[in-house]
Amino acid sequence: MPFTILVTATSLAPAGLRILEHAGCRVLFLRDGNSAAEVEGILAREPVDAVISRTVELSGAAIRSCPTLKVISKHGVGVPNIDVAAATAAGIPVYVTPGANAQSVAELTLGLMLAAARKLAWMDGELRAGRWTRAQDGLQLSGRRLGLVGFGQIGQRVASVARALGMQVHAFDPALRGPCPVEGVVLHASLEALLPQSDVLSLHIPLNAHTRGLLDAQRLALLPRGAIVVNTARGEVIDEPALIDALRSGALFAAGLDTMAVEPLPAGSALAALPNVVLTPHVGGSTPAALEGMATGAAHNVLGFLAGRHPDPLSCVNPQVLSQNERSIA
Incomplete structure (x- = not known):
């Protein structure tokens, strides 16, 4: 039949x-x-x-x-x-x-990380506006610490490339069992232990009752000053107003976001107005x-x-x- x-x-x-x-x-x-x-x-x-x-x-x-x-x-x-x-x-x-989209999401994660660190979107906009503005405060990622929240197939692929860039990689995933699947990655027992070790924080977790609003103002404050936040998971796992405040104040250097709390991004979004945010329209798995x-x-x-x-x-x-x-x- x-x-x-x-x-x-x-x-x-x-x-x-x-x-x-x-x-x-x-x-x-x-x-x-x-x-x-x-x-x-x-x-x-x-x-x-x-x-x-x-x-x-x-x-x-x-x-x-x-x-x-x-x-x-x-x-x-x-x-x-x-x-x-x-x-x-x-x-x-x-x-x-x-795992079907893991490689594509991992690659976009790395792209957002690099774009946020080197202000690529902002400099592109400056050039297109006819201004030869050379940013002097872009960040080199080599030697910095990458924190991964969620260490499944996507997180593991990001970790492997980040280590090749010379980053120190830390991770937290309560679902992980057995030995660390990527050599050289430091596993942490709690999110609160991971955050102070994360010059760059990348989120790779599902949205559920436990993860909604997981990265709130209190936890954002645990990140080193000048950290970068990358999110290719779900927009709702971050307290967006708290993220915007941290980006405006300089507590965070930048953010790279493929997902937002409201999609499509509404007109007049505060995120879109921030020069230290790189945005993509939820396309991590759309290759x-x-x-x-x-x-x-x-x-x-x-x-x-x-x-x-x-x-x-x-x-x-x-x-x-x-x-x-x-x-x-x-």
Whole structure:
């Protein structure tokens, strides 16, 4: 029996789409790529077996409206747009695609770090405005200390390159088990121990109840004066008004941000007005290579589950449902 798959976007990378079509799936897309109401409408009227979720909200009402829905896979790793509690209550596993975009996000992290340290965006703007303004206070990263909050695949890749640049690398990750996976990295037992050792701080953590507002004014004050903050995780993990205050006062030298608390960035944003902030529009995982990796990973997740070949339980954010799910899916 062919399966019906809903992709909550207007498209999917060709490699992922080919996998679904080769399996004989009927693939549905959104007409409006940013409409939670359209997602709910499709699920309420179509016999959808699986959802590949992009950035559009997948609400509890949408999940409950579709009695045929059996599995959800995020096209990526962050699931704040998915009502995981509603999926769990319905016995529906929610998978992610860990590592698929790790290299692209790590590379953007390093790019933001270098751009913030050397004031690249500001100097580019000066030149385009006809001014030959040579900044004399850019920072050399070699010899400085990089602090990584979260030390999964992205953090580990950033650490390897940072060490090659001559940086001393420190990390904190309460989920890390066993020996340090990157030689020469100093692991810390708490965030409060890491922050004073971080001339550059880079965030690589999911957004959840424990991490929302994690980097608040009190913790920002623990960073060395003149530190740089880089965020390619989720904007909400930083207390944004506190970050802006620290950037304005000079407590922080600069910030490089791929994610903000409100996206798209609203008109008149205080962040956009600061000359010591480098901003990108949440594109860390948006290279063609990363999009193909996430699309193929999500396609394999849903097809594997629907065929009775359970994907890696470590990629399931609500694994408790796997032992409960006894429904026939063929």
